[in-house]
Amino acid sequence: QVQLQESGPGLVKPSGTLSLTCAVSGASISSSNWWNWVRQPPGEGLEWIGEIYIDGSTNYNPSLKSRVTMSVDKSKNQFSLKMTSVTAADTAFYYCARATSDWFDPWGQGTLVTVSS
């Protein structure tokens, strides 16, 4: 059973950098899947942030592209998200998810990141 688990600081200062990691268990991150990040401000809808493939190829949401970097660590079977110059508008639950050619599953439990001084 594939499981994903997000981790990282729950509080980030404005203008700082948000850094999250998604640990993958039950499957190799080197399998033919794209690894995704999606966020959800509390009480609001879902926003796709971007995805990364094992060869390092990435696709980012143009609305966030200038501030987002994703990476993969094969040795640790995990992938990561960095978002720079954060503001209160970046306060959200951040989810990682695996994408096959047809679907997004599974999703991690999510982690709340609050941007505040």
Added chain:
Amino acid sequence: DIVLTQTPLSSPVTLGQPASISCRSSQSLAHNNGNTYLSWLQQRPGQPPRLLIYNIYKRFSGVPDRFSGSGAGTDFTLKISRVEPEDVGVYYCMQTTQLPYTFGQGTKLEIK
């Protein structure tokens, strides 16, 4: 970006009765490979999203058969044949035909 518009945004339903959610896309979701990458997700309170339906109508593993999807092109529907208490939550349509991937605003299903 492709815009997905869901209706209704809120749906009060009586237990045991059917429910239906519509998702309309600003452009066709038919990929040039012949597939249509429209999925439905369920998010129960305090939980992450969960995949219910993919490629318009295919039920994901473990999803009860009271959930069904239909549609084509720009118009899609999720139906629940008989609503049960555990169906309470927010339902999202999602397209992965074209980058950036996008979601509908969500439809809140609640029990009358």
